Amino acid sequence: MCVGQLGSLLPHVVVPSVLAAFLIPEWHLSGAQAGLLAGSGAAGYMLTVPVLATLTDRIDARKILIAGSALSALGTFLFGIFASGLWSGAFFNAVAGVGFAGAYMPGLKALTDRLAPGDSSRAITLYTSSFSFGVGLSFLVSQLVAESFGWRTAFLVTAVGPIVMLFVCFLLRPVEPKPAVGRFLDFAPVFRNTKAMGFVLGYGAHCFELYGIRTWLVAFWTFVAMKNSDPSSILTPIVVSVIFSLLAMPASILGNEFALRFGRHRAITAVMLSSALVALLIGIFADKSPWFLLPLMMVYAITVPADSGALTSGMAMAANPSYRGATMATHSTVGFSLSALGAWGVGVALDAAGGPLSASAWMAAFSVLAAGILLGPVALYWSRTMRPQP
Secondary structure (H helix, E strand, O other): OHHHHHHHOOOOOHHHHHHHHHHHHHHOOOHHHHHHHHHHHHHHHHHHHHHHHHHOOOOOHHHHHHHHHHHHHHHHHHHHHHOOOHHHHHHHHHHHHHHHHOOHHHHHHHHHOOOOOOOOHHHHHHHHHHHHHHHHHHHHHHHHHHHHHOHHHHHHHHOOHHHHHHHHHOOOOOOOOOOOOOOOOOOHHHHHOHHHHHHHHHHHHHHHHHHHHHHHHHHHHHHHHHHOOOOOOOOOHHHHHHHHHHOHHHHHHHHHHHHHHHOHHHHHHHHHHHHHHHHHHHHHOOOOOHHHHHHHHHHHHHHOOOOHHHHHHHHHHHOOHHHHHHHHHHHHHHHHHHHHHHHHHHHHHHHHOOOOOOHHHHHHHHHHHHHHHOHHHHHHHHHHHOOOOO
16 A cells, blocks of 8 residues: 555655746746645645545445546646646646545555554554655656656656556455444534544644645755755755655654654654744755755754654544544545645745745745644644543
8 A cells, every 4th residue: 555655646746846947937927826736736635535535434445546546647647738827737736636635545544444453553654654755756756757858748757656556456355344324424523523633633734834845845945056056066956855755754654653652742742843943944044055954954854744644643543433534534634725725825925025036035934834833732732621522
């Protein structure tokens, strides 16, 4: 399933990868428009995942995973062939996002349905952390192909990725879901589960920060490279974006181990506060040399995803087994809603403070990311102080 997810994620950041060098100048996009384009995939995901993930409480998640993987490949392919501006690009990116809505959380449900009873925290964390490895692969393939063959070819090549998950699906044994409890799309029992909702809301703050930096990482490092022009430097946007993404996988796994040892709420809160501090430091020193910024970026590459596995496994373990699919749907809906908001919000901050060629604009952008992640500890504190509802 982790290998299949690497395929599902191959198209995941192709839009952010080609945004700064290709789409913004070719389509004459402002920062807010670029953020809207990048966030459209998360918006498509957000609008459909409540239905698709909740369905996994009633039918085998493998069936949804097959349909979602096929649609993800189709949307990415159509973007490469037909996208010609902001709205057509946003439409095809949203189609790919709808497909991914049928792949990520239904994939997690397909996995957990086939795990032996007991503590599945490490298996869930390995699945969620492989997300970051897949994003790193997406950054690498997208930028290399776009630079050599053009941005449209990057979409056509990465569209092949979700087909890998299709092959994995055919290797999974079918399972019969438990008899459905309650009404379809009834999220009231999920909202009453304050323990699970703390992790869901914390995940939303995490996604705001994560998708905000993923969308604008290449553009930020393009600014850094231009500000300190050195043709011989190995610190290109490709290198930095790939390393940033690859560090996320071990960070997520170690973050979950840290949570198991010291307590989930305490560990997640410490990570989120650290991440906000590092984001502010990057913003303050945005106009410094690449070699000065690199250590800060690598620390940020660890703090941003370190809470991901702990949040998702905490949600899955706190969920009522009869409503696990609905809880996963809520988790994803909140997460990807704030993902779209993060991508757009950073773009708005850049526009308001002088544009992506201004150091003060990047200070504003990283301040927005820091403010977003600080909402996570607030959500966790709320969930601890609220009495569980019947």
